[in-house]
Amino acid sequence: MNEKKKNYKDTLNLPNTDFDMRAGLLKKEPAMQARWSEQNLYGQIRDARAGSPRFILHDGPPYANGNIHMGTALNKILKDIVVRCKNMTGFDAPYVPGWDCHGLPIEYRVQSELGDKLVKMSHIDVRRLCAEYADKYVKIQSEQFQRLGVLGEFDAPYITMTPRYESAVLEVFARMVEQGLVFRQLKPVHWSIENRTALAEAELEYHDREDDSIYVLLAGADSSALKNLFGLNDDTPTYLMIWTTTPWTLPANLAVAVHPDFEYSAVKFTHAGKEVIAVIASDLVEKVCGVGGVEKFEVLATARGAALVDAGITYLHPLIGEKVCPVVPANYVTLEDGTGLVHTAPGHGMEDYGTGLKFDLGVYCPVREDGTFDETAPDWLIGKSVWEANPLVVDFLSTAGTLFHKQVITHSYPHDWRSKTPTIFRATKQWFVAVDGDMKRGTTLREMAMDACRKSADDNGMDFIPDWGRNRLAGMLESRPDWCISRQRSWGLPIPAFYNEAGEVLLTPASVRAVAKSFAERGSDCWFTDSPTELLGDYDPVFDTDLAEPKNFDASELHTGHDIFDVWFESGSSWFAVAVRRELVDEIPVDLYLEGSDQHRGWFQLSLLPALGAAGLPPFRTVLTHGFVVTEDGHKMSKSLGNTIDVIDQLSKRGADIIRLWVASQNYQDDVRCSENLIAQSEDAYRKIRNTLRFCMGSCSNFDPARHTAESSEHSLDRWMRLELHQLIRDVRIAYDKYEFHRATRLMYEFCTVQASSVYMAAVKDRLYCELPDSPRRRATQAVLHEMLSVLVKLLAPILPHTAEEAWEHIPARDPNEPENVHLAMMPEYDEEMLEMAEDLRPVNPDLAQFSSDEIQVGPSWIWDRLLDLRADGLVKLEALRNAGVKNPLDAEAVFTIADDNQAAETFLETYLGELEDLLGVGYARIEKASSTGISPVSETLPVGVRVEDTREKYSRCARSWKRRPDVGSDAEYPDLSARDAEVMKVLAKK
């Protein structure tokens, strides 16, 4: 028995392929990547697409600091999928990866590692260490990106700290200077008195500190205005009451801010033996009087903050009696502390500064670098340090009788991380890009930007995916202040400004370009080593028409400025430094920027502004954004919470194609959830896809479409499969074109699972295995599987580049006209005519019209849908039969019942009976006629019923096909076989 079985097994055409079932990605991927780089696959693609329309995805540079994380991987993989799709759709789509190298995080890291040694080091030493640090991480990240399967110009990436990049940034800057967009103005920064330097947020440490907190009465400048507002008829002196914990900033007071929506009260009480009326936020009256020890007070009247502003209330400066200052509105005013009226010194606070700009108060800062007051301060403060000033100011107010209350409070206060001394806010001269200033070209940056936000890409504007990006970017542009582009650091691109002895600035388009030339030749380090004469090279101020007094700027008497650019200005110039300078495009815009949604404020906006300023056009046509990687339950990942998932770890455990499949399956428009579980799910999906490909390959092992042309018969499952396959091509390509990768992935995966694996491959096994190798029925199926294989491999290539390439190499008798490497191939085209005809509702077989009393018109799609209905119904019944003991469907027969007078249905069933047998996987299928009441039709439009029956007693089992059917034993030569199998054996025996 076993002997015989074995014999027949040897007569079957079982799948045969070298394509491994187990992927072994961890070994294969690195080898393949090494080969890509050896054979310069990227270059081959460039050559193959040379002359095709360009598609430029311009890479946003990640920061060269640390290993990549899941978010970086998500971004890079999405970009890689885009680029691969475009290259396979007939575009010439180069990809130049880049890195952002300058900036505080690296400088800070290097400084921290240096510790005390830092003090002895020069700018140039620190910069050298920073450059080494950045360089190290560029290399690390480059390897990590390539390990993810990202293909691009990794031999020649763009690096923002290289001379050619730096000089390009200066060219962008020069053009903006040309447009009149660059100016210098005071702005408060965190200032370390000890080290005489500006500090960044990261360099601050917050420690508790004791300070005098004071409540101050500010006399109304025009007491009738206040009294009118509150409707008072009273001669009592009237004041505004403010609160501050930094008395030394009072000399710089320029305004009082109130919240327009809050209610303010005029409160009468006795202070220092005199009756006074003070304005305080209504909700704080009791509290303030309480701390001031006022037991009896009377609220005379109230008014909204907006009313105080509208009434034009003014007051006398607390220290400089004759100076009159305004009341202004501000939404940041709170009722937490103080009086609800906020002392505003634009030279000493960020919010105050914003308010100062908004209401044109000016920026006044009487404090010098060393923390002492300059000669613009009141006499009694000049030369005193701010710390000495505190008690002096308190005394002054006390003497003047305007100190309502003083108490010592302990609060968290910023300190310089290095010297541990308290810092102050101090206005310093900074460089700005004007957002509202008129350019030479006639508008303002803000107007241009808002205009670009309103228009589509075809109209010199921009497109957004998802489209709410437009709104978001516009919202930020609408309210953004002037762009402060200067920083007081070492690790960055120097702002090429020179100063003469008088403190006048030399910075013109020509002078900037002269420095750009030096930077291009010697790198920006030369700013710190070369003299202004050397830096300016051929530049001669005499010929610079932008200078009113050229003779004031003799190079030999200049010195260099200490400011560097905001790193955003550098990365924001990449459209020029990379896309234009490398001639990826003739001119901007490039096609696509693709980054996380945080870049609306960052790179998108800060590339748009320089591009509009310097070139007058947006840098990109389309902005595509993705969400952030979050945990399985939708929360933010953070190292401190320990809920992160490490991409390098996953990469070394599962391989790049698994991570890529996970990325591709996510709808990136929203936040993207990630966990070990979720990636494991992608791993399962990967196996299914891989095995589907493997079955195709195994089944085509002795098939060559060039030699074995086999037309499928009109009513075969092959036709259905091909229809499904071409629908898949159409739908996946549409999804790719719309960057809807999760849609493409789901379509392909479900196709593999349902149509290919569960329906078709299961049904078609019998004809593949049992028929003669060269039978037309088998060849027709092989032809479809072969087509399916090459279609799937190409469609999958952008997402699973490693697996696709491996599979491509294993395709038996691959079309010799196709390229050697799948990544050089073009996406498959779909048969439009076939799809249209299938979906057309017209009778393929005129008899079918009789199915329904409504004379429904049917086409192939309709027919196959009905056949699959029959399958579904039959499978449920098979399941019931299984529970009744028939474990194997081959031990059952399907009986299709029709009304005995329905000739059309009978013809129909006869046509498809063989396919139905295979679709159900039963041993045999037959038709049974009954009275029309005796059948329970599967659907209204198909009056056919299905039944399944146990045939274990009824028929013998064919020892070769394992089917139980009536014709088993019909051939005397092979009594244990069905007619078909006996026939096959006879032919085989002759060979």
Next chain:
RNA sequence: GGGCUCGUAGCUCAGUUGGCUAGAGCGCGCCCCUGAUAAGGGCGAGGUCGUUGGUUCGAAUCCAACCGGGCCCA
């Protein structure tokens, strides 16, 4: 606190202009096969569509408020 945004089964996703008992695949449970075998197949159970109101003959779909998550600010 503000701007933008998301919220359909355990998971990933479908659900056209509001309209039949809300779908698919995975996962899970049960079962089958052992001629895709560290594979393959079948059946089944899972959702008051974030919540609450409203508009409507009718809402996952429109409106409002709220709750929760995310990004960017403050």
